[in-house]
Amino acid sequence: MTSPDSATYLNPMLNPEGFKLGVFAYVHEGGVTITKAPERWGARWPDIAAMARVADWGGMDFLLPLARWKGIPGEVDNRHWSFETLTQAAALSGITERISLLSTVHTPVVHPVYAAKALATIDHASGGRAGLNIVCGWNKADYDMFGLQLMEHDDRYVHGMEWYEIWSRLVRDTNDPFDYDGTYFKDLKGISGMPGTVQQPQPTVISAGYSPAGRDYAVKTADYFLTVMVDEDEGVRGIADIRDREKRFGRRAEPLKPIGVAYVVCRETREEAEAFHHYYAVENADTKGVDHYVAARAPNADTPEPLIRELRMRWAAGNSAYPLVGSPEDIVEGLLLFRKVGFCGAALSFVNYLDELPFFIERVLPLAREAGL
Numbered sequence: 074m075t076s077p078d079s080a081t082y083l084n085p086m087l088n089p090e091g092f093k094l095g096v097f098a099y100v101h102e103g104g105v106t107i108t109k110a111p112e113r114w115g116a117r118w119p120d121i122a123a124m125a126r127v128a129d130w131g132g133m134d135f136l137l138p139l140a141r142w143k144g145i146p147g148e149v150d151n152r153h154w155s156f157e158t159l160t161q162a163a164a165l166s167g168i169t170e171r172i173s174l175l176s177t178v179h180t181p182v183v184h185p186v187y188a189a190k191a192l193a194t195i196d197h198a199s200g201g202r203a204g205l206n207i208v209c210g211w212n213k214a215d216y217d218m219f220g221l222q223l224m225e226h227d228d229r230y231v232h233g234m235e236w237y238e239i240w241s242r243l244v245r246d247t248n249d250p251f252d253y254d255g256t257y258f259k260d261l262k263g264i265s266g267m268p269g270t271v272q273q274p275q276p277t278v279i280s281a282g283y284s285p286a287g288r289d290y291a292v293k294t295a296d297y298f299l300t301v302m303v304d305e306d307e308g309v310r311g312i313a314d315i316r317d318r319e320k321r322f323g324r325r326a327e328p329l330k331p332i333g334v335a336y337v338v339c340r341e342t343r344e345e346a347e348a349f350h351h352y353y354a355v356e357n358a359d360t361k362g363v364d365h366y367v368a369a370r371a372p373n374a375d376t377p378e379p380l381i382r383e384l385r386m387r388w389a390a391g392n393s394a395y396p397l398v399g400s401p402e403d404i405v406e407g408l409l410l411f412r413k414v415g416f417c418g419a420a421l422s423f424v425n426y427l428d429e430l431p432f433f434i435e436r437v438l439p440l441a442r443e444a445g446l
């Protein structure tokens with residue numbers, strides 16, 4: 074896990090102060106929405122690059138992509154047009170100056186030796202701003218493209234732990250070759266590679282998940298835990314559960330920092346925001362896409378059944394992220410709720426990032442600062 078001593082480089086995720094605010098899920102068409110509304114995010118590269126510059130200069134802390142290989146079959150082709158996340162961080166490192174650049178990496182798909190080399194490259198190119206978001210996978214359609222079998226739920230984390238052991242050893246700047254013989258990564262010989270990452274002993278690590286196994290994995294590997302908050306009570310319970318797990322595993326590093334996912338619809342007035350929310354998430358929901366998504370996720374994740382049934386609108390609106398819908402003041406209230414529950418930051422998405430992020434930066438960030446975030 075990232076050592077505070079390595080904070081000699083400008084990287085907002087290493088700064089222990091402040092509630093972290095980042096932009097989430099911007100490298101694929103539709104972002105987190107499953108909507109047919111024409112305003113939806115097209116994820117064309119010039120727009121991604123422009124949005125990244127706005128986020129960088131505007132004071133956001135991180136850019137965090139969702140990793141997809143295959144889209145959601147629906148009435149429109151959501152998420153099929155998508156960029157790869159390691160290469161996007163490398164590309165964005167050249168046109169940004171201070172923001173943290175995360176790469177979301179599927180452990181079953183990307184070999185840890187390759188991921189270590191790629192992260193080291195991004196970390197050097199960006200002056201120590203790289204970060205790894207580990208996802209152990211769930212989407213069978215993604216696996217099918219690689220000819221991979223979807224492992225049993227908890228086995229994915231056993232595989233992910235071996236992956237992490239190899240990756241984290243390799244990014245250290247030691248040039249000390251080692252062998253590895255695990256259950257999944259068998260008979261790897263003379264693993265070595267220079268350089269290690271600029272951040273030592275390793276770059277910022279995030280892990281994304283929800284289930285008990287996912288939480289255990291994050292406690293053992295990560296600095297930050299990217300997760301979902303259904304509502305205040307569930308959020309409080311979830312974070313208490315993470316703290317229990319930290320004790321159980323005798324976590325020695327500083328406490329895991331939870332980051333919640335939220336989608337933002339912010340307008341001058343709450344009425345305008347609610348009207349747009351209804352327009353894209355209800356009137357223009359891609360119902361076929363939502364059906365497909367719910368069916369694909371339900372058997373894999375520990376997402377509570379009532380959440381799947383009752384919150385279909387949240388899938389259309391923002392992939393089951395927490396809704397932040399309203400005026401700038403309403404959005405700050407929502408962010409304060411995340412902090413009250415115990416989150417250290419929020420990963421935010423927008424229907425159209427380039428149209429909406431400047432307004433967020435101009436109107437919400439000053440209020441958030443005033444509120445002590």
Ligand SMILES: Cc1cc2nc3c(=O)[nH]c(=O)nc-3n(C[C@H](O)[C@H](O)[C@H](O)COP(=O)(O)O)c2cc1C
Nearest residue numbers: 139140208209210211281282283284287299374375
């Ligand atoms: C907030 C959040 C973000 C995630 N991002 C991705 C992603 O970008 N790509 C992906 O394939 N899976 C992603 N996942 C899925 C998880 O990595 C995990 O495979 C899935 O949630 C099932 O594991 P779990 O039951 O432990 O939550 C995400 C999950 C959460 C909760």
